[in-house]
Amino acid sequence: MLWKGRRQSSNIEDRRGGGMPGGRIGGGGPIRLPIGRGAGGGGLSGIIILVVLFFALRACGIDPLQILAGGGIGGGQQIGFEQQGNSQVTDEEAQFVSVVLAETEDVWNGIFQAEGQEYSEPRLVLFTNQIQSACGYASSASGPFYCPGDRKVYIDLGFFRELAQKFKASGDFAQAYVIAHEVGHHVQNLIGLLPEFNRQRQSMSQVEANRMSTRVELQADCFAGIWAHYTAQKGLLEQGDIEEALNAANQIGDDTLQKRTQGYVVPESFNHGTSKQRMTWFANGLRNGRLEDCDTFNNPV
Ligand SMILES: [Zn+2]
Numbered sequence: 390m391l392w393k394g395r396r397q398s399s400n401i402e403d404r405r406g407g408g409m410p411g412g413r414i415g416g417g418g419p420i421r422l423p424i425g426r427g428a429g430g431g432g433l434s435g436i437i438i439l440v441v442l443f444f445a446l447r448a449c450g451i452d453p454l455q456i457l458a459g460g461g462i463g464g465g466q467q468i469g470f471e472q473q474g475n476s477q478v479t480d481e482e483a484q485f486v487s488v489v490l491a492e493t494e495d496v497w498n499g500i501f502q503a504e505g506q507e508y509s510e511p512r513l514v515l516f517t518n519q520i521q522s523a524c525g526y527a528s529s530a531s532g533p534f535y536c537p538g539d540r541k542v543y544i545d546l547g548f549f550r551e552l553a554q555k556f557k558a559s560g561d562f563a564q565a566y567v568i569a570h571e572v573g574h575h576v577q578n579l580i581g582l583l584p585e586f587n588r589q590r591q592s593m594s595q596v597e598a599n600r601m602s603t604r605v606e607l608q609a610d611c612f613a614g615i616w617a618h619y620t621a622q623k624g625l626l627e628q629g630d631i632e633e634a635l636n637a638a639n640q641i642g643d644d645t646l647q648k649r650t651q652g653y654v655v656p657e658s659f660n661h662g663t664s665k666q667r668m669t670w671f672a673n674g675l676r677n678g679r680l681e682d683c684d685t686f687n688n689p690v
Pocket of ligand 1: 420421570571574606609
């Protein structure tokens with residue numbers, strides 16, 4: 390990706406090597422990248438109705454973002470969680486993350502603006518080893534995640550080395566895909582989808598929750614594809630970038646991960662989607678950059 394010299398985000402919190410400030414509040418669990426762990430428990434129909442409504446309203450030309458944005462169902466639960474100052478990062482790896490985050494800000498600001506809405510930018514926390522988030526304590530071992538409670542993406546940059554070595558997904562655009570996927574969860578939070586999912590999953594069976602989680606995750610992949618679409622339009626992609634992202638989606642599919650870690654697959658436990666599904670939905674977003682192509686709730690996935 391041709392990222393050098395481009396704008397860096399002012400929403401980076403560099404807490405690498407630092408302590409763990411902040412207290413714990415509620416607001417749903419963290420939405421993780423899958424690296425071999427099961428999802429939490431949790432009702433299917435409600436979120437489908439919500440999402441059906443979301444897309445139905447869109448189709449009618451009514452703006453669901455308008456309905457959901459102003460503290461309605463979706464509003465998020467940002468209740469005075471400790472805000473760190475902005476960090477100007479100086480190392481190349483963090484600068485790349487900062488530029489990618491800034492590029493997601495530009496794309497999603499534009500998409501929300503086109504809907505007459507304002508995009509509330511997420512913050513991104515860089516940490517090492519362990520971190521306290523509004524979703525609780527997390528260690529690097531759990532991989533990058535988005536916490537709806539404080540609207541922050543958390544990444545230990547060591548994960549990118551793991552991505553390249555252990556998951557065989559190297560390249561800067563594989564990393565960009567991971568960031569764009571987590572930002573996709575933030576968009577889902579803003580439009581009210583994540584809060585609804587987190588509420589409904591309490592009453593779902595594990596199998597139902599896994600199925601619904603898969604649809605949420607595939608939509609985040611699709612949103613990452615939308616971001617990639619606009620990034621390509623800006624001429625920022627290099628040869629092989631899209632393949633890097635698709636390969637990453639392939640390598641972190643539930644089936645591929647399970648085969649690697651345990652040698653066999655348990656489809657009922659899938660909660661992020663298979664490799665094929667993840668590549669397909671990323672490609673769906675990438676194709677035309679349209680939200681309506683990311684309806685993982687009313688289409689077969
Ligand atoms: Zn995810």
